Amino acid sequence: MLRTTFYLILASFLLVSCETRSDVEIANEENILIVGNSNEPKGLDPHLVSGVLESNIIRALFEGLCVEDPAKDSSSLPGVAMRWESSEDFTQWTFFLNPKAKWSDGVPVTAHDFVFSYRRLLSPDPNWPAKYTEMLYFLENGEAYHRNRVGEILCKNKPDFPLAWDLLKGANFNGDKKLKLESFAEQEFTKMEEKDLAKFKAYLSEGGALDFKKLTADPVDPSQLSDAEKRVFFNSIGLDKLEKEHLIFLKKQPEMIEWTEAVPPEVRQEVLDLLIAHHEAGKPNLWDQARVGVTAADDFTLKLKLRGPVPFLTEITKHYTWYPVPRHVILAHGEINTAFSSPWTRPGNIVSNGPFQLKTWRTNHLIEVEKNPHYWDRETVSLSGIRYLPIKNSYTETRMFGDDQLHITYTVPSELIPMAREKYPGQLRQENYVGVRFLRVNTRSTPFDHPQVRRAFALAIDQKAICEKILQGGQKPASGIVPPFGDYQPPELIHFDPARAKTLLAESGYESTSSFPDIELLTTNSDSGLREAEALQAMWQEHLGIKVRITQREWTTYLQKQAEKDYDLCVGGWIGDYLDPTTFLEMWVNDGGNNNTGWSSEEFEALLSKAENTADVPTRMEILSQAERRLLDDTPVLPIYWYTTNYLIRPEVKNWTPLLLNNHPFKFVKIEKP
Amino acid sequence: MLRIILSRLFQTVIVVFLLVTFTFFAVRAIPGNPFAAEKATSPEEQAALEAYYGLDKPLPIQYLNYWKNISKGDFGDSLAMKGRKVSTLISEAFPVSLKLGLLSLLLGMIIGMPLGIIAALFHNRWQDYSAMVIAMAGICIVAFVLGPIFQLSIAKPLSLLNVAGWQRSSDILLPSITLCFGVAAYLARLTRGGMLDVLSQDYIRTARAKGVPTLQIISRHALRPALMPAVTFLGPAFAAIITGSFVVETIFLVPGMGQHFVLGITSKDYNLVLGLVLFYGILMGIANLLSDIALIFMDPKLRNS
Numbered sequence: 001m002l003r004t005t006f007y008l009i010l011a012s013f014l015l016v017s018c019e020t021r022s023d024v025e026i027a028n029e030e031n032i033l034i035v036g037n038s039n040e041p042k043g044l045d046p047h048l049v050s051g052v053l054e055s056n057i058i059r060a061l062f063e064g065l066c067v068e069d070p071a072k073d074s075s076s077l078p079g080v081a082m083r084w085e086s087s088e089d090f091t092q093w094t095f096f097l098n099p100k101a102k103w104s105d106g107v108p109v110t111a112h113d114f115v116f117s118y119r120r121l122l123s124p125d126p127n128w129p130a131k132y133t134e135m136l137y138f139l140e141n142g143e144a145y146h147r148n149r150v151g152e153i154l155c156k157n158k159p160d161f162p163l164a165w166d167l168l169k170g171a172n173f174n175g176d177k178k179l180k181l182e183s184f185a186e187q188e189f190t191k192m193e194e195k196d197l198a199k200f201k202a203y204l205s206e207g208g209a210l211d212f213k214k215l216t217a218d219p220v221d222p223s224q225l226s227d228a229e230k231r232v233f234f235n236s237i238g239l240d241k242l243e244k245e246h247l248i249f250l251k252k253q254p255e256m257i258e259w260t261e262a263v264p265p266e267v268r269q270e271v272l273d274l275l276i277a278h279h280e281a282g283k284p285n286l287w288d289q290a291r292v293g294v295t296a297a298d299d300f301t302l303k304l305k306l307r308g309p310v311p312f313l314t315e316i317t318k319h320y321t322w323y324p325v326p327r328h329v330i331l332a333h334g335e336i337n338t339a340f341s342s343p344w345t346r347p348g349n350i351v352s353n354g355p356f357q358l359k360t361w362r363t364n365h366l367i368e369v370e371k372n373p374h375y376w377d378r379e380t381v382s383l384s385g386i387r388y389l390p391i392k393n394s395y396t397e398t399r400m401f402g403d404d405q406l407h408i409t410y411t412v413p414s415e416l417i418p419m420a421r422e423k424y425p426g427q428l429r430q431e432n433y434v435g436v437r438f439l440r441v442n443t444r445s446t447p448f449d450h451p452q453v454r455r456a457f458a459l460a461i462d463q464k465a466i467c468e469k470i471l472q473g474g475q476k477p478a479s480g481i482v483p484p485f486g487d488y489q490p491p492e493l494i495h496f497d498p499a500r501a502k503t504l505l506a507e508s509g510y511e512s513t514s515s516f517p518d519i520e521l522l523t524t525n526s527d528s529g530l531r532e533a534e535a536l537q538a539m540w541q542e543h544l545g546i547k548v549r550i551t552q553r554e555w556t557t558y559l560q561k562q563a564e565k566d567y568d569l570c571v572g573g574w575i576g577d578y579l580d581p582t583t584f585l586e587m588w589v590n591d592g593g594n595n596n597t598g599w600s601s602e603e604f605e606a607l608l609s610k611a612e613n614t615a616d617v618p619t620r621m622e623i624l625s626q627a628e629r630r631l632l633d634d635t636p637v638l639p640i641y642w643y644t645t646n647y648l649i650r651p652e653v654k655n656w657t658p659l660l661l662n663n664h665p666f667k668f669v670k671i672e673k674p
Numbered sequence: 675m676l677r678i679i680l681s682r683l684f685q686t687v688i689v690v691f692l693l694v695t696f697t698f699f700a701v702r703a704i705p706g707n708p709f710a711a712e713k714a715t716s717p718e719e720q721a722a723l724e725a726y727y728g729l730d731k732p733l734p735i736q737y738l739n740y741w742k743n744i745s746k747g748d749f750g751d752s753l754a755m756k757g758r759k760v761s762t763l764i765s766e767a768f769p770v771s772l773k774l775g776l777l778s779l780l781l782g783m784i785i786g787m788p789l790g791i792i793a794a795l796f797h798n799r800w801q802d803y804s805a806m807v808i809a810m811a812g813i814c815i816v817a818f819v820l821g822p823i824f825q826l827s828i829a830k831p832l833s834l835l836n837v838a839g840w841q842r843s844s845d846i847l848l849p850s851i852t853l854c855f856g857v858a859a860y861l862a863r864l865t866r867g868g869m870l871d872v873l874s875q876d877y878i879r880t881a882r883a884k885g886v887p888t889l890q891i892i893s894r895h896a897l898r899p900a901l902m903p904a905v906t907f908l909g910p911a912f913a914a915i916i917t918g919s920f921v922v923e924t925i926f927l928v929p930g931m932g933q934h935f936v937l938g939i940t941s942k943d944y945n946l947v948l949g950l951v952l953f954y955g956i957l958m959g960i961a962n963l964l965s966d967i968a969l970i971f972m973d974p975k976l977r978n979s
Contacts, residue, residue, distance in 0.1 A: 019842065020833060043757060050713045126722040131713040340726075340757035363758070363766050365840055365929035389839070392933070393924045396838050399825050400927075403837040554940045559710035593714025 022404035028652060028671055030384060036397045036410040037388040040364050044345040046320045047121045050131035052575065052662075053410070058320045060369050060386055060666045061352040065095050065114075065302070065317040070668040071657045074486055074579050076314035080109055080324065080353065081302070089615045090309040097300040100376040103326050104357040111296030116327040116336070118294045119287055123337040124148035134586075135321040135577065138313070140293030140305045145286065149173060150240045153290045154274045163267045170260035171271070175238030177591065203231045222249045222256075230256040239271070244279035247272055309615035315578045318663070326351045355381045355667035364390055382670040401648045407671070408656070409648045414528065417472045420648060427648050430474035431658040434483050434576035435643035436584065437475075439521075439536075439569050440562065443636050444598040446517050448568060451634055452508035457569070458494050458638040459501035460543040466535055466641060473646040478639035480628055481574075482581045485660055488621050491629040494639050498543040505544055519548040522567040524558050529571065532640075562596050570596075575643070579660060581624045582608070588631055599636030675970065682966060686959025690952065697951045698737055701944050708753040708942035727753060727945075740948065749952075750945035754938070760949035763934060767918070768953075770840065771930035775916030778850040779908070782857030787904065789858065790865025791892065794900075797870060805862060812859025820852045821925035838927040849926040853919060857911055861904050868900040898972050905972065909965030913958040917950075 019026075027034050041054040046062055049055070065084070066076035081095040101109040122136055122145050137143040144152045151173040156165035178199045203210075214224055215233055222230055222245075234242065234250065234257040242250070250257060254268045263271075278284075293305030306313070316322060326344075329351045334342035343349055347361045355377070356369035367388040371381055389406070391397040394413045398420065400406050412420050412428065420428045439457075447453045463477030479492040510516060521536065523529040533550045540546050548569065553561060562570050574594075576583040585608060586592065590600035607627035614620040631637070645662050654670040709715050709723045724730040727750075728739060743750060749760035786809075793805035829835040829848060839845050872878060873896060881891050918932030931950065938946035970976045 022833065023836065023839070023841070040755065042755060048756075050711060126718045127726060129719055129723060131711060340751070343757070345757075363755070363763060363929060364923075364933060365766075389927065391838075391927055393927075395822065396825070396925050396927060399822070399830075399837045400839070403825075403830050405836055405839060554706065556708065556710045556940070556942050557706035559712075560705070560707040563710065563714060593716055596714070 024404040024407060024650065027407070028673055031382070031671055032385045032387060033383050033653065033669060033671065034387045034389065034406050035408050036391045036406050038390065038410040039392055040390045041367070044350065044358070046323050046325060047130050048339060055320055055663070057367055057369070057388055059354070059663060060356040061354045061358060062320065062323040063354040064323045066314045067667070068318055068659065068663055068665040070655045070665050073660045074315060076318065084314070086313070090311045090313065091306045093304040093306070093313055095302040095304070097302060098376050099300055101353060102374040102376065103351045103353050104372045104374050105351045106374050107328060109324055109353050110299045111302040112299070113324040113327050114302050115294050115296050117323070117325045118292065120325065120336050121321060122146040122292065125337050127339065128337045129339055132321045135316065135319055138306050138310055138316060140307045141290050142292050142307070145290035145292050148240070150278055150286065151271065151275060153286045154278060155271060157289055157291050158274070162270065163263065167262040168267070171239065171263055172235050172258040173239045175241060176235045179232055179236035203228045222246060227256070239275060244276060247276050247279065308612045311615060311617055312578070312580050315580065319577055324353060356386060359385065377667065381667045383666065386666060398648070407650045407653050412646045412648060414471050414473055417646060424648055427650060429645065429647055429649055429658070431645050432660060433643040433645045433662055434485060434579065434660045435573060436478055436481055436483055437573045437640045437643065438478070438481065439638040439640065440572050440597050441636050441638060442565050442568050442598060444565060445568050447508070447510060450508045452504045453510070454635040454638070456501040456504040456508065456544060457540065458635050459497045459504065460540055461536060461638065461640060462496050462539050463641055464496065466532065470531055470535055471641070474644045475641040478642045480632055481637060481639055482584045482628055483642040485579060487617060488581050489625050491625055491632060493629065493632040501543055516546050519546065520568045521548045521550050522558060522561055522570040523550065523552055525552045525554045533571065565596060565598055573643070576661065581628065582611070585624060585627055585631070588636070597636040599634060601630060601634060604630045678966065678970070679963065682963045686956070686963070689959065690955035693955045694948060694952050697948055698740060699733070701939070701942070701947050702733065704939070704942065706942045708944065727751065744952070749949040752943055752946045754941035754943040754946065760945050763946065764931065764949060764953055767929060767931040767934060770928060771918035771932065772916045774846055774850055774853065774928060774930060777846060778853035779857060779912060779915055781850060781854035782861055785854065786858035786861025787865050787901070789862040791869055793862065793866040794869030794873060809859040809862040812855040815855070817852050817919060817921045818925060820855060821922060824848050824852055838925065840928050849922050849928055853915060853922055857915065860907060860911070864903040864907055865901060868903045869896060872896045872900040902969060902972060905965055905968050909961040910958060913954065913961040917954050917957065
């Protein structure tokens with residue numbers, strides 16, 4: 001009876017769906033690509049997302065000025081722009097837009113849409129939660145507008161201002177980060193570094209004690225403060241962020257904030273007047289004064305002015321932060337900077353300019369895009385649609401591929417790679433990918449405040465063993481932070497060398513390894529994270545005789561601990577946004593939000609800004625290589641391996657060739673019926 | 675009867691209130707930051723986000739605001755999937771979980787109850803032992819083992835079934851079979867226990883002595899009282915199974931509620947977790963009430979008291 005019931009139920013369901021063809025067979029006939037996409041996207045607003053899986057969908061929906069070449073890295077094909085030209089020093093670019101380019105509702109894509117998009121992403125409002133704004137800092141004045149540097153915007157661009165900005169910019173507009181009042185209030189005085197303390201001491205020597213109660217009162221009344229306190233207070237905040245009352249007070253005693261010698265007294269007064277007038281006008285948005293380097297010369301001519309020479313600008317325009325967003329739709333559903341509460345990306349509302357448009361979006365279930373009938377180059381687009389499946393479980397994903405339910409998987413779990421190689425010959429792809437796995441070191445914690453100790457830990461990592469024994473996905477031992485590509489010559493400083501590691505450790509002044517403090521290795525709660533951490537633990541134990549303690553935390557806690565520098569060593573990774581070494585190097589600057597190591601070097605930053613102003617490609621690459629050398633010499637970060645992509649792809653999918661950024665342009669992808 | 679229903683409803687309100695209160699403070703006590711992302715969140719941005727979601731206010735105020743919003747029918751916005759309402763997420767996922775849960779419960783009953791009856795009838799014989807071994811296995815073998823076994827041994831050779839997904843109507847089969855095992859196993863054990871209890875009663879012996887056929891004894895006299903423990907269990911089991919299972923959903927790619935529970939906690943999505951707990955609490959109360967009413971109908975003793 002049991003069995004009969006079971007078969008009855010089974011049969012009834014099969015009758016309902018008497019489909020004997022596999023999902024892929026049906027999709028092949030409909031010309032639809034089925035892609036594993038690992039998770040539910042956090043959103044589809046190109047300005048608000050930051051993940052790879054979101055970008056996979058956004059790249060199908062939207063199109064930037066240029067488009068990826070399906071078969072060649074560092075090569076750009078026309079997108080919304082038909083053609084482009086740049087000045088000889090690569091600082092001024094003109095893009096001529098295709099008049100045929102249209103949004104999926106038929107409205108033409110114009111240069112004004114681009115200006116609107118860049119203005120939107122750079123919105124200075126603190127409620128604007130864009131994650132990738134610094135991608136637009138390449139535009140002249142982009143950073144000043146986004147960070148709302150009022151003084152710079154008002155004084156630099158005012159036609160009759162008496163002093164050039166270059167002479168004025170030494171004044172304290174942005175606040176001195178070394179004068180952290182909060183850390184004083186929380187009695188963290190002792191934790192502050194000597195070089196940060198120097199400033200405080202300098203003010204103290206000018207007379208007067210510091211009463212931190214008065215300094216951190218809300219609101220602070222400057223007339224109650226001593227001169228030393230005033231200096232600390234005004235300088236810690238900076239002209240841009242001071243309240244109107246404080247600025248009015250400063251007019252009487254302008255010397256209480258730092259100016260440079262070059263700024264004469266009457267100019268100081270004029271700066272203060274400008275700032276006060278801005279406050280009195282109700283702090284209006286400064287877009288019109290900011291002169292951000294993007295203008296629409298006419299409907300179809302976009303002019304960009306950059307902060308420095310960027311020979312690789314077309315590479316950057318392929319990143320989704322540079323895509324246009326539909327002005328008419330966004331403004332119909334909210335303000336320019338309405339973030340999450342705007343429903344413009346929901347199905348039915350969203351309008352896009354890429355080869356595809358959104359058809360279905362069901363949470364944790366399916367995202368489907370279909371061919372955009374208004375796309376300018378629709379003849380080239382072969383696919384009639386793409387289905388993105390949010391398959392969180394990568395083992396399920398591999399099984400689905402084996403059951404002909406997917407054309408392309410997002411990944412292959414490392415344990416299944418040998419099986420996949422054998423079972424799906426020619427369908428397993430292992431390709432180089434511009435990404436690096438590394439360990440951040442908290443350079444403020446003992447013993448890692450010694451560079452030798454950091455270096456010893458780096459040299460004691462048997463990178464090859466991790467790649468070959470654990471990952472098995474063709475990953476390469478990382479000799480530096482920037483993976484090898486293009487014209488860049490990496491300095492190749494880190495190699496497995498246990499003997500040298502031991503010597504370095506001996507030089508560091510720690511007499512025996514037993515005198516080492518407790519060391520915490522922070523990682524995520526994934527199985528692969530644990531395997532990797534255990535391998536590292538064993539390597540340091542074997543080669544240095546030091547036992548580290550592994551701490552696993554779930555994702556958000558791990559990120560928070562890392563941001564708060566509550567760790568000694570922390571596993572992490574970085575994936576390049578565009579093909580240039582700066583995408584890997586710029587994160588290590590002093591106040592970089594992703595630095596998190598406590599390390600900084602003025603020399604390193606000077607090299608980066610030198611590279612920023614160099615137009616000649618070989619010289620520029622040489623300078624960047626020096627910068628990486630500088631970083632690796634200090635080793636605040638221990639490279640482990642360079643990423644590869646591992647995925648399965650069915651043979652009928654064509655025009656899907658290896659690309660370093662793994663951003664395959666869907667408009668060229670074809671399904672060739674077998 | 676009405677009195678019982680009313681007192682049950684009152685109890686449900688109290689339980690849900692306590693449940694939400696406890697969860698409200700518990701989720702906020704978990705370490706981690708709902709706004710942490712791969713790319714760093716600046717202090718200004720963190721402050722702006724907290725203000726936007728009302729997380730900058732003192733806890734008691736947040737707590738009062740939460741109830742205030744609930745009374746207006748607003749479950750709040752999801753913190754992790756920004757721009758999406760908790761109520762939308764639940765209303766998308768619940769029908770899926772309900773469908774899957776009902777089918778698994780039905781399968782569990784169809785398999786579990788007869789298995790328990792057979793075991794009781796053949797008490798201490800091989801039929802009993804094998805039924806209980808199956809039941810024990812059903813309890814012990816977890817879904818993340820069963821699921822892949824079914825995927826590889828049923829779906830792959832059988833080209834009619836997909837390994838995972840939620841596109842075809844047949845996609846519900848494998849996850850519901852995986853889910854039904856646990857229910858079936860518990861039901862088998864409870865039914866067996868209830869049946870054994872009843873079969874040793876005097877009135878059954880009298881019936882036997884009078885020569886009533888075994889099948890008739892079971893169907894007419896023994897079954898109803900014997901199923902009472904199972905029905906008591908079915909109430910909470912129903913509420914639990916229709917709110918989804920993380921493991922089964924991720925293995926079979928089912929867009930149900932279970933993954934919202936787990937991912938809501940790992941991503942510190944306070945509003946989502948609270949919304950789900952509130953929803954689950956109410957469902958649990960209703961399911962218990964239904965199983966109580968069923969028991970009253972089944973047991974004359976309860977009906978008359």
